[in-house]
Amino acid sequence: MSDEDLSPGIAETDADANRLARFGYRQELSRVLTLFENFSVAFCYLSPVVGIYSLFVLGAGAAGPRYLWLMPIVVLGQLLVAMVFAELGSHYPTAGALFQWGKNLIGPGFGWWVGWIYGWALIITVASVDTGVVSYATALSHDLFNTGFNPLNPNTIRVFTLILLALQTMFNIFGVTFLGNISRIGTYVEILGTFGIAILLAAVGYHHGFGFLFTKQGAQIGVTNPLGVNFNGNWLLGAGLVAILAHVYIFYGFESAGDVAEEVVDASRWVPRAVISSLLIGGLTSFVLVAGLLLAIPAGAKNYGTAASFAGGVPFIISSNIHSKATQDIILLIVCFAFFSCGRFKGRGRGLHSPTPVTAHCPAAGSFAGCRIGSARR
Numbered sequence: 001m002s003d004e005d006l007s008p009g010i011a012e013t014d015a016d017a018n019r020l021a022r023f024g025y026r027q028e029l030s031r032v033l034t035l036f037e038n039f040s041v042a043f044c045y046l047s048p049v050v051g052i053y054s055l056f057v058l059g060a061g062a063a064g065p066r067y068l069w070l071m072p073i074v075v076l077g078q079l080l081v082a083m084v085f086a087e088l089g090s091h092y093p094t095a096g097a098l099f100q101w102g103k104n105l106i107g108p109g110f111g112w113w114v115g116w117i118y119g120w121a122l123i124i125t126v127a128s129v130d131t132g133v134v135s136y137a138t139a140l141s142h143d144l145f146n147t148g149f150n151p152l153n154p155n156t157i158r159v160f161t162l163i164l165l166a167l168q169t170m171f172n173i174f175g176v177t178f179l180g181n182i183s184r185i186g187t188y189v190e191i192l193g194t195f196g197i198a199i200l201l202a203a204v205g206y207h208h209g210f211g212f213l214f215t216k217q218g219a220q221i222g223v224t225n226p227l228g229v230n231f232n233g234n235w236l237l238g239a240g241l242v243a244i245l246a247h248v249y250i251f252y253g254f255e256s257a258g259d260v261a262e263e264v265v266d267a268s269r270w271v272p273r274a275v276i277s278s279l280l281i282g283g284l285t286s287f288v289l290v291a292g293l294l295l296a297i298p299a300g301a302k303n304y305g306t307a308a309s310f311a312g313g314v315p316f317i318i319s320s321n322i323h324s325k326a327t328q329d330i331i332l333l334i335v336c337f338a339f340f341s342c343g344r345f346k347g348r349g350r351g352l353h354s355p356t357p358v359t360a361h362c363p364a365a366g367s368f369a370g371c372r373i374g375s376a377r378r
Helices: 015-022 035-046 050-062 067-091 098-103 108-131 132-143 154-173 174-205 208-214 235-248 267-295 299-305 313-321 323-348
Strands: none
Touching: 015 267, 015 299, 035 098, 035 174, 035 267, 050 067, 050 174, 050 208, 050 235, 050 267, 050 313, 050 323, 067 098, 067 208, 067 235, 067 267, 067 313, 108 323, 132 154, 132 323, 154 174, 154 323, 174 208, 174 267, 208 267, 267 313, 299 313, 313 323
């Protein structure tokens, strides 16, 4: 495409717009996201708080405290994926991430299928993530308004999940500037929910020494497993294979930094950094929080069994160590906000906005796979 084929002024715009022009796209979305905001989009999507507070019981219950050391395996494996995504983001800094990368690497047809599968994955993921807020939201509601919602009741789960989805949908209409502001707040909330709570528990006093993190607590045997699962004495090839899924659930979503690439200043430079840094910092914060929660479990096999079961979990650990109701409610509020911001970025931070006219922005007119995904400038 020649400069004459572009809208007036496109060839004279900044390097970001010129980069898009080489792909046959006009700059339409507002470039207002900084490196930190782009990092925050990916970090809030990855959301260590949401992953850990949702699946701590699965990890600690299935494999004991030793499950913590499976985390570096997942982070290192995902780092290899993140490095590939970072490289793709630097070469194709356009909104749409996986859709665009698949289209440019293999072809429009492949890109279409990647986008289609990815879209369904996101729909399922948002619903899955939002159901995790129920136990924390009902506890907060009970403390503040003396309600008696049962977090295990299917109707309670359905209602709270739909309310959260409605809130996330409503906030998604406010545009990218609002997204940047919420992303910054979300990052601070994630730090408070990980480092902050780990430090708070340490200040109150841990109940175990560092060696406790290497123990199994009988998780490989059905009689002593908190979840009642029997791995017939096999930890590495039994309990460990189940518990590692608790970590896998956390460390994805770093590619979302590329989904909003057209709204990031100097995207080809900052998007790759945001992808890598969100994963590495997410790994560090997750490790600190899980270690802190494990060490804060009250001593005794019975207490560990409660903390690593669905009847107790993280709320049991928090309430056993922090007796101030106000502090407990602040922690619950932090966790609930983390769920809100995580689900919001899964729904919004994708570059999947209402498309502009196909004929104006499709390298191959009439082909959805060849079209640029994005909305008109706000």
